[in-house]
Amino acid sequence: MTPATSPLGPCAPFNQALAGLQAGTGSGRIGGGILDGTLKLHADPALQAGGAWRSPAGRLLELDLETAGPGEWIGLHLELGQLDLLPFRYAGVACRSAAAGAEVLRPCLRAGLAGGGYSDCFFPRHLLARAEPSDHMDTLHLPSCPHLPLDAEWFELVLFLPARSCRLELHDLRLFFL
Numbered sequence: 001m002t003p004a005t006s007p008l009g010p011c012a013p014f015n016q017a018l019a020g021l022q023a024g025t026g027s028g029r030i031g032g033g034i035l036d037g038t039l040k041l042h043a044d045p046a047l048q049a050g051g052a053w054r055s056p057a058g059r060l061l062e063l064d065l066e067t068a069g070p071g072e073w074i075g076l077h078l079e080l081g082q083l084d085l086l087p088f089r090y091a092g093v094a095c096r097s098a099a100a101g102a103e104v105l106r107p108c109l110r111a112g113l114a115g116g117g118y119s120d121c122f123f124p125r126h127l128l129a130r131a132e133p134s135d136h137m138d139t140l141h142l143p144s145c146p147h148l149p150l151d152a153e154w155f156e157l158v159l160f161l162p163a164r165s166c167r168l169e170l171h172d173l174r175l176f177f178l
Contacts, residue, residue, distance in 0.1 A: 010083045011175040018060060018078075018173055027054040030065065040077045047071030047163060060170040067165050077110075078157040080175070085142060085150040088177040092139040093157065095174075099129035100167040106160040109140060111152035120158070121145040127159070133171055139178075 021039070030041055030051045039061065043049035048068035055061055065074070085091070093107050105127040108120050123138040142150060157175055161168065 010085070010177060011080065014078065014080050015174050021055050022058060022060050022172070025055060025057050027052065029053075030063070040079070041074070042077055043067075043074040044071035044163065047074060049074055051165075058171075060173055062170075063161075063166075063168045065161065065164075065166050065168070067163070071163050074161045074163050075108075076159040076161060078159070078173070078175075080155040080157060082153065083155050085152075085155075085177060088150075089142055090139045090178040091142060092137065092176045092178065093123060093174070094135070094137045094172075094176070095127060096133055096135050096171040097127065097129040098131065098133040098169040098171065100131070102131075103129045103162050103166055103168060105129060105162075105168075107138065108158045108160060109145075109148065110156040110158050111148050111150075112154035112156075113149065114153055119147050119149065119152075121148040129168055133169075 030049060030053055041049070046069050049065060049071075050068070051064045051066040053061060053063050091109050097105070107123040107127055109123070111119050111121075113119060121140060123140050125136070125138045127136045127138075128134070142148070
């Protein structure tokens with residue numbers, strides 16, 4: 001069965017990779033990227049972002065972000081690769097998260113454009129991470145995103161994080177298409 005025909009849809013390899021991260025352990029300093037392959041952290045250079053990350057067994061990711069300057073953006077990029085989303089009407093994201101204080105994250109589906117560049121389509125609801133672990137689920141109506149090519153060169157799920165020092169936990173994260 002190919003990933004496109006899997007009962008989990010075209011995001012099955014991505015979700016399986018995230019499940020693998022939850023089963024293992026890892027840690028490191030925040031630099032140009034967090035984890036090999038699936039997860040990367042990109043920040044406005046003006047933020048001078050640093051800190052540490054951990055992936056303890058049973059959790060996807062814990063981030064201790066430290067910023068030393070004013071900046072505009074910081075995003076956790078989850079590479080999806082090339083997907084054919086033409087048969088689908090909805091993209092969905094489900095997440096279980098927590099934070100040291102109330103923190104707002106903005107989920108976004110990013111499509112790579114032919115010839116370079118990208119186009120973003122933000123999910124309608126912001127994700128609120130707070131002290132107690134909580135769940136978030138949202139869907140994006142793909143036909144309502146005319147600037148998002150459904151047969152793009154590549155896709156990413158981007159979680160835009162607060163552009164300041166904070167502590168975040170991602171216990172679980174899944175993507176789905178309907």
